[in-house]
Amino acid sequence: MSFKINMNVEGDTATIRLAGELDGRSAPELNDLVSQAVGRQVAKLVLLLDELTYMSSAGVRCLVFAHQKLPRGSEITLVGTQPEVAETIRLTGFDRSIMMR
Amino acid sequence: MPTALVVAEPGNTGSTAVLELDGALRLEGFEVEHAVPDDLMLNRPSPDLLLVSAALGLQRVALLCQRFVVDGRTPTVVAFPDDDIGALEECVRGGFDYVTRPFLPSLLRSRVNSCFERWQLSSTVEEMAALASLREYERELSIAREIQAGFLPESMPELDGWEIAASFRPARQVAGDFYDVFTLVNGRRLAFVVADVCDKGVGAALFMALIRTLLRHTAEHTGLVQLSGDDLTAVVGGASYPAPLPLLSLGAGPLVQAVVGTNRYMARNHLKQGYFATMFFGVLDPRSGDLVYINGGHNPPVMVRADGRQSLLPPTGPAVGILPDSSYTLGHVRLGPGDALFTYTDGVVEARNADHGLYGTARLQEVLARPGVNAGDLLEAVDSAVRHFVGTAEQSDDITTLALRRTPR
Numbered sequence: 001m002s003f004k005i006n007m008n009v010e011g012d013t014a015t016i017r018l019a020g021e022l023d024g025r026s027a028p029e030l031n032d033l034v035s036q037a038v039g040r041q042v043a044k045l046v047l048l049l050d051e052l053t054y055m056s057s058a059g060v061r062c063l064v065f066a067h068q069k070l071p072r073g074s075e076i077t078l079v080g081t082q083p084e085v086a087e088t089i090r091l092t093g094f095d096r097s098i099m100m101r
Numbered sequence: 102m103p104t105a106l107v108v109a110e111p112g113n114t115g116s117t118a119v120l121e122l123d124g125a126l127r128l129e130g131f132e133v134e135h136a137v138p139d140d141l142m143l144n145r146p147s148p149d150l151l152l153v154s155a156a157l158g159l160q161r162v163a164l165l166c167q168r169f170v171v172d173g174r175t176p177t178v179v180a181f182p183d184d185d186i187g188a189l190e191e192c193v194r195g196g197f198d199y200v201t202r203p204f205l206p207s208l209l210r211s212r213v214n215s216c217f218e219r220w221q222l223s224s225t226v227e228e229m230a231a232l233a234s235l236r237e238y239e240r241e242l243s244i245a246r247e248i249q250a251g252f253l254p255e256s257m258p259e260l261d262g263w264e265i266a267a268s269f270r271p272a273r274q275v276a277g278d279f280y281d282v283f284t285l286v287n288g289r290r291l292a293f294v295v296a297d298v299c300d301k302g303v304g305a306a307l308f309m310a311l312i313r314t315l316l317r318h319t320a321e322h323t324g325l326v327q328l329s330g331d332d333l334t335a336v337v338g339g340a341s342y343p344a345p346l347p348l349l350s351l352g353a354g355p356l357v358q359a360v361v362g363t364n365r366y367m368a369r370n371h372l373k374q375g376y377f378a379t380m381f382f383g384v385l386d387p388r389s390g391d392l393v394y395i396n397g398g399h400n401p402p403v404m405v406r407a408d409g410r411q412s413l414l415p416p417t418g419p420a421v422g423i424l425p426d427s428s429y430t431l432g433h434v435r436l437g438p439g440d441a442l443f444t445y446t447d448g449v450v451e452a453r454n455a456d457h458g459l460y461g462t463a464r465l466q467e468v469l470a471r472p473g474v475n476a477g478d479l480l481e482a483v484d485s486a487v488r489h490f491v492g493t494a495e496q497s498d499d500i501t502t503l504a505l506r507r508t509p510r
Contacts, residue, residue: 057299093419
């Protein structure tokens, strides 16, 4: 399943759109973009997930990474999360550290 | 006069093989020089013939050859055994030519000639070096795999009236999944763990070793009840059960300490690396069938009652190592005769077939619905159903399963 990702930084907000499947193979691409966003000192990270069909534990690890790398008090927001993906995140308990809309 | 360079380990420069080789080469009119691998760091002119002791190992033999590459060409390289025939085999498998004792001048000349011809035809040294690196890497991984196997229990504790079975099938050489089964409080409790370190491969495997050790060590070294209040908000899950607080029951202390302690350790020391583990950790009283557990962000195990009814044991706290201040609740169930608990990692429900479909929880529960199956057969039924579903597709994730069943009366 093809994976697509792109990022847009405006002001203090980085918006990353993900499509396809986020697993061990595609996770490094998200990590790279998160690192770039951190380098540009954003305070908000928005992930647009309406086209993301699957997230493995390696994908959840990316979110944990992002949470670690962003400065304290930064917001991570997931938008349009599909039920299966939301369930994966909820299962690990990491939904407490982010916002899902 | 053609030149030959003989390279051997410092300890082997005077070995029978080296001396014989030296004599035979000289009789055949070679000008012979000797070197140990470290000498070759310096630029030295390429000999016509390079004889390398196989005792250096394939990787070093290949790297050594690279030093003599001039304009993409190298001298004819031939390996010889310096007592270790296994090392020579490895070099030959890696694509190198070889000579063996006895090194009689005429035989050596003819071997060297044919080696020279073959060498001209054979793959480039770069390719061979790459192959050698790959083999070395594979060897390292297989060592890692062996070591990891040592982090799984060697055998299952035997308990009257109970069946325990576990299966571990990594997707790669090494895995982030693991299971553990051991007794606590002088054999009065049975502890079992099924866990999944996020991601897979070597990174996950290293954390698997750490987390398994922390959990087991803490559980085995925690006294009965010595909980400090701020670490834990323990309440009874499934409050309908009118029993003494599981918190006060034997084994609950070690369980809570193990999970909370491991989480604290991970959060304090490894949060930046972003690894975490989902886990189901249960402590069973084999006499009563009472099971206290913590489910840290793990796929809900399936309780299969003797009459076929099923229920799930959802998380009682977050994955371990994901947050610094996680709190965990104790869950409780009781297993009666014929009841079974099936615990698994996400490799089961996220197994994929060639059409990229997921196996899913519904299919799993269907397989578990067959009544009266013992623990070992239960695992086999799930395993074969998953294999059947996956078909020719590649196994994408580690798969670990554990079944605990109270034998029917």
